[in-house]
Amino acid sequence: MKFSDGFWQLRPGVTALYAQEAHDIVAGEHSLTVTAPTAVIRHRGDTLNRPTLTVTLTSPLPGVIGVRVEHFQGGRQEAGFDLDGALEGQGVVVVDAGGGTLTSGSLTARITPGAPWNLTFESNGRVLTGSGDKSLGYIRLAGDAQVDPGPVSNSREGGDRPTSDTYLHAQLGLGVGELIYGLGERFGPLVKNGQSVDIWNADGGTSSEQAYKNVPFYLSNRGYGVLVNHPGHVAFEVGSEAVERVQFSVAGESIEYFVIDGPTPKEVLSRYTELTGRPAAVPAWSYGLWLTTSFTTNYDEATVTGFIDAMAERDLPLSVFHFDCFWMREFNWSDFEWDARTFPDPEGMLARLHEKDLHVCVWINPYIAQRAPLFAEAKAAGYLVKRPNGDVWQWDLWQAGMALVDFTNPDAKAWYQSKLRVLLDQGVDAFKTDFGERIPLEVDYFDGSSPERMHNWYTQLYNEAVHEVLVEARGEGDAVLFARSATVGGQKLPVHWGGDCTSTYESMAESLRGGLSLALSGFGFWSHDIGGFEGTPDAGVFKRWVAFGMLSSHSRLHGSNSYRVPWAFDEEAVDVTRTFSKLKLRLMPYLYAAGREATERGTPVMRPMQIEFPDDPSCAYLDRQYLLGPDLLVAPVFTADGSVEFYLPAGTWTNYFTGEQVQGPVWRRETHGFDSVPLYVRDGAVLPVGNREDRPDYDYLDGLTLVVYPRSAALNLVSSDAVGHRDIHLTTPTGETATFTVVREGDAVNVTSDRDSGWNVRSVGGASVAAVDGSAGILF
Structure with a gap:
């Protein structure tokens, strides 16, 4: 103002x-x-x-x-x-x-x-x-x-x-x-200098100054x-x-x-998330591919099963299936009842999906439509937000006559949670907590909270209520949301996705800007609608977005009025989805370790260049590339002809796909087919590559390969809980190899090597460290 x-x-x-x-x-x-x-x-x-x-x-x-x-x-x-x-x-x-x-x-x-x-x-x-x-x-x-x-x-x-x-x-x-970053998930320029920014949650899509996730926290490049x-x-x-x-x-x-x-951006984010809360750990299965019904499409169990079976037939690994709004009857959102006309046997259907080794997510929101039986129940109990005259606050935007659950009322929160427990007992594994931004001002809350302050804070109470039920039912570390709105503290309740984008290259780029801005606001995990939400992307946009989406912390195929199954575009889209899905699953030991760093230190999985290279002025304004974890540089392709321009900071960078080494600092112009993207490995990386490409949740030490890039550096690896021994293979891009045998006996882990010189094992603080050419390589 x-x-x-x-x-x-x-x-x-x-x-x-x-x-x-x-x-x-x-x-x-x-x-x-x-x-x-x-x-x-x-x-x-x-x-x-x-x-x-x-x-x-x-x-x-x-x-x-x-x-x-x-x-x-x-x-x-x-x-x-x-x-x-x-x-x-x-x-x-x-x-x-x-x-x-x-x-x-x-x-x-x-x-x-x-x-x-x-x-x-x-x-x-x-x-x-x-x-x-x-x-x-x-x-x-x-x-x-x-x-x-x-x-x-x-x-x-x-x-x-x-x-x-x-x-x-x-x-x-x-x-x-001096440059300023952050202030939530904002889709305009990443550097906020010269901008007027209102911290006010709004359902404005991804193409305006409005934002779903407003965070009154900013980060300066001065530390x-x-x-x-x-x-x-x-x-x-x-x-x-x-x-x-x-x-x-x-x-x-x-x-x-x-x-x-700080003085570094990582240290600022670490202190900020120490003060306001670290991101919760998310389950390994959540990193895999999520497929949804999309929003207004027609679907039933046969449609869902057909999609899932077709994914399997095409060797497209799938981890989660998501039911969007119309799993409930029209005009009844959210009554938490499966539409019996379409899903007469929800318990049986969910069991059949679990037999296919899938997790299940369903869409919910905090609004109760007037026609839903829950409306009368909540009204009688006093669980809905009221106007100052005592009437229930209602309107017709979104759902006819809808009202708002008053999460400041402990009994209303418990009532809402009881409805979710029924779904969890049926076999639901996760909730997409949509909306939470359209919160009125001319109302009174049960606990007397200021409506002005509750406008942004409401979403935190909403998401906390849902997350608590998931933790209660599934346990710490196995609870995951797919949330749209947030404010300070929202980072504790992952995962968040970018909201309603259009199906264009421009919207793909603005989605990335929003995710990078959110990362600079303390959020560790983030996703977006692969292919865009509004409209139907052409095959080129879809394939480029698949590469970007599978190289994000979380990956979901989702749209509005059209399905996002790859074969709906062309057969090459199937191949591209397979290529990048399996790449992500092989990288799971690395990604899961990056996720643990987010929960332990507040460092996001998808890292703006400014976080890792704060002293490089060429990184100051970069918003079309990022680091996935500490060592993988990703530059999504935002053009129809496959051309992409990106920057490699100082050091030796290795093309993940070709092994080509490039000396930075340097700007690069490359042209990529749909089956590739600029993906470069940082100098000093020891990249753990898993032995499976069919699922994200597996024993990461079983058959693990550690790829050593020039001048190896230490990397914390999240080890499995398996008892016994595992052989871990270490290799360099030039083909040198060694095998480390990891033997676990109770809480003790011992590591030995088949190489006596150059590839050593030493003990540091009770842990075992594999060393390459004398410098620390991998910490078990």
């Missing part, structure tokens, strides 16, 4: 009161509290009739400092995000004649006494950013204030825009050459991140209103933000 009219003036109807000085700085045990008057205090009379801002600095974790700015403190204290990792007693405080400092780990916040207002953040003596003159503002709006009115809620109920007479904004400085601790509407001006600053504003009387130290 913009309040100023150029550099000198304010917009009509806007009054801004800025923190002008640090009048006094008071030390707490682990905090600093600063009184910041909105005018410089030159004599005692200046303290009268003068608003002040109270600025409190604390630390929830080493390397993280929070700043809370308040005008009036007497209002209801609204909750921020769930800060799972916050600890008590963090931060060392010093107040002396030079001002005040709060130091937490390597990060120091420094307040300078007097005027002008000056708050800086330093890491190991290096200034990261700061809050200077006119950077903390208390804003009052007259009734006719000409400011940007805020985001449309996409609920389309009376225009629904967050409005307030008062706002607080904070600004942090942008250095020369820090910023989280605004406000679950509702946050308006960001990223070098737009004030080109030297990032501004963020919220309605009301207070604002809180956290500065998170």
Whole structure:
């Protein structure tokens, strides 16, 4: 939201009161509290009739400092995000004649006494950013204030825009050459400088400024991140209103933000996800290919079985089958009842699908249609969100007369979960938690939550309710969602997919931008609709998208009004699907290890180049390529003629398919057939390649081959639980080989080699390390 009219003036109807000085700085045990008057205090009379801002600095974790700015403190204290990792007693405080400092780990916040207002953040003596003159503002709006009115809620109920007479904004400085990333899954330019971004979940597809997954967290290439601790509407001006600053504003009387130290992007994301929650582990079977019915297509068990059998006949490995909306009867979504006209024997059908070694996912949403029997049941029990007059909130958009489950009511949550347990008992393995963005404002919640704050936060409560049931039924590590909407904390509940894209090369590229932006916002796992959702892709788009989709963390064939089975396009599409599906399954030991790194450290599986190469300026703006895990560089082909341009950073890169070695840094222009894509292995990789290509969940140590690329480096490998011995084969691109015998006895693992020189085994901290030419290669 913009309040100023150029550099000198304010917009009509806007009054801004800025923190002008640090009048006094008071030390707490682990905090600093600063009184910041909105005018410089030159004599005692200046303290009268003068608003002040109270600025409190604390630390929830080493390397993280929070700043809370308040005008009036007497209002209801609204909750921020769930800060799972916050600890008590963090931060060392010093107040002396030079001002005040709060130091937490390597990060120091420094307040300078007097005027002008000056708050800086330093890491190991290096200034990261700061809050200077006119950077903390208390804003009052007259009734006719000409400011940007805020985001449309996409609920389309009376225009629904967050409005307030008062706002607080904070600004942090942008250095020369500083670039900003993140703010959720955004489909425009990856670098956010110059953009106005509204944190407001909306069902807007992938081709606009709206987003399903809005996250008020950004990451700077100067080695820090910023989280605004406000679950509702946050308006960001990223070098737009004030080109030297990032501004963020919220309605009301207070604002809180956290500065998170790095210095690397990985370390920023690690601290951020330590604070807000790490991604949960997902089951190995979820990495395989998902096939869906698509959205509005006609289907029954015979159709589903026909697709599955045809996939098997064509040697196309399939892991999950997904039933989209119309597994339920029309006008009844979501009543969680199989449409008996089409699926008279759901339990038997699900058992038959399991006999085909498939997992099953079904589509749900948090809305209850008026015709569904559950509507009357929920209404009578008081489980639906209500209008202020006590009526159930309803509308006809999406489902006729639909209402919204009130997840702030513990009984409503338990009721909703009880319906899901029935499906799990029938044999459902996973849920696609669609929607959760069209959340109204003119409502009251059971627990009194602010509707403005609940608009974005609702999806977190919805997805948490579903994930809890899956964990309860299937256990930790075997629970997986396929979710569309999210906010801060949503990364704890994977997997998320990109939403409704069109079936074009352009939409394929914008989907990747959204996924990379989400990865830079702390999300570890991500997928997208292979082939695009809206419309039907031509065969070329489909085949190019298959390669991209199978080289993503999760892979799903899905569309709107047409099926996405490969033979619906041409026979080459079948071959391409087979090629890249089997490639992904062979790479499962590598991908599963990358997934474990996401859950343990917060590093995403699909990594923007900026994460792995933060010091390479050529990577700063790259948004058409990525690293899959730490060592595989993928550049999807977004053109009909197969031409692709991409960048290889410094080092030796090896073409995965041909073995050609390329010395970086270098820009490459290549032309690829449908059966290939630029896939390069990083210098120093030890790439674990599995022995199976028919399924994603297998014993990764059984027949494992470790392919060593130039100058081998350490790699953490997730070992199997099998007892006994396994022979693991190590090979280099030039054909040198060795066999390591892994013997597991109880909790102990011992590794021996058939080579005495050059290929060694040594013990490090109780583990066994295979070494190639003296440098660590693979850790068991």
